[in-house]
Amino acid sequence: MSDFSIAIIGGGPAGATLARLIGGRCSALLIDGKTYSGDSFRKPCGGLLSPDAQKAFAEFDLTLPKDILVDPQIFSVRTIDLRTHCERHYQRFYMNLDRHKFDMWLKSLIPEKVVKFYGKCRNITRRPDGTFRLVCKGNGGAEEIFTADRIIGADGANSIVRKFLYPQKKIRRYTAVQQWFPEENAKPFYSCIFDPETSDCCSWSISKDNIFIFGGAFAPYKCRENFEAQKKRLEKFGFVFGEPLKTEACMVLRPESPFDICTGRNGAFLIGEAAGLISPSSLEGISFAVNSARILAEVLEGNAADPEKAYSARIIPMRIKILSKVMKCPFMYDPLLRSLVMKSGIESIKVIK
Ligand SMILES: Cc1cc2nc3c(=O)[nH]c(=O)nc-3n(C[C@H](O)[C@H](O)[C@H](O)COP(=O)(O)OP(=O)(O)OC[C@H]3O[C@@H](n4cnc5c(N)ncnc54)[C@H](O)[C@@H]3O)c2cc1C
The missing domain is CATH 3.30.9.100 (D-Amino Acid Oxidase; Chain A, domain 2)
Incomplete structure (x- = not known):
């Protein structure tokens, strides 16, 4: 028996969107250190919302404060x-x-029911029954251990979940x-x-x-x-x-090819930049983060027999989009x-x- 059915590691646009979409319907944990305080982690970013990202919010019927x-x-x-x-x-x-305000707004939309742990996940291990054990360190320094049936890596470029799942994988x-x-x-x-x-x-x-x-x-x-x-x-x-x-x-x-994208395996999934989903031509990543979170939410709610396979299949249009950006690169670079x-x-x- 695990503490949570789902643990989402990282609360940027990908993790916050997934927590908003599925958090009200299952026992979910979100691990992320960002807060309003001045010394909180702030994502270095150009803070430009592309038309693709605007469309993703339009499809959620969300308006921007x-x-x-x-x-x-x-x-x-x-x-x-x-x-x-x-x-x-x-x-x-x-x-x-303002990228930090944007991230905090996305976090504010997460249902109350989602348990939020303010800190970082430091270590992931698989338990004998196939579920996961997460060792986390709170913003205040205290260590906590959580268990979850499924984990979602929404922890950005330097993803600890991607390294755990694909230790050999190298993305440029x-x-x-x-x-x-x-x-x-x-x-x-x-x-x-x-x-x-x-x-x-x-x-x-x-x-x-x-x-x-x-x-x-x-x-x-x-x-x-x-x-x-x-x-x-x-x-x-x-x-x-x-x-x-x-x-x-x-x-x-x-990413240099659509095969750089890794979507997860055996009860663990990757979304957003953790999966390698970011445009290699413009480095635009918010639309990929939000759209991959939406796709994973739909797959998990659809109770597919093989959710890893279903999610990977639903990500194919995004892989094709990455391929089109790879092909655009020579004309820019x-x-x-x-x-x-x-x-x-x-x-x-x-x-x-
Ligand atoms: C300098 C720069 C400029 C950019 N400019 C733009 C732009 O203008 N427009 C655009 O669309 N894209 C831009 N991008 C890309 C975009 O920022 C990312 O692709 C996008 O933020 C990815 O969202 P995400 O939710 O997948 O990951 P992130 O936004 O990186 O969020 C990951 C979250 O996980 C947390 N985290 C990480 N490790 C752990 C852990 N071990 N435990 C718990 N939490 C963890 C982090 O603190 C963070 O809150 C830029 C990127 C960079 C680096």
């Missing part, structure tokens, strides 16, 4: 290729959010480094930067409530040096950085192809200064 939005809402991305010095603007339909990973600065640029803007000298992925900047956030995804080795080198190069493009208010970093996955695309002006907009 306005205090989650930040100032200003931006309608185009300034795309800069530091190799060729080519610059283009493209129309975008993102919503500019980057270190995302972000710094916050007082806004000193003449005008708030959103940008996407390509600089093959410092990274084979991309960087971004976004203005939020008089704060200018600059971040990028870098190969883990020498990530900080490359981040600083890129900042120097961007100063020549008019970027004003000043003294950082804070520096944050985390791992971000970048191959220096020659990108330069041709940008020089052609396809889909760009003319900005009148």
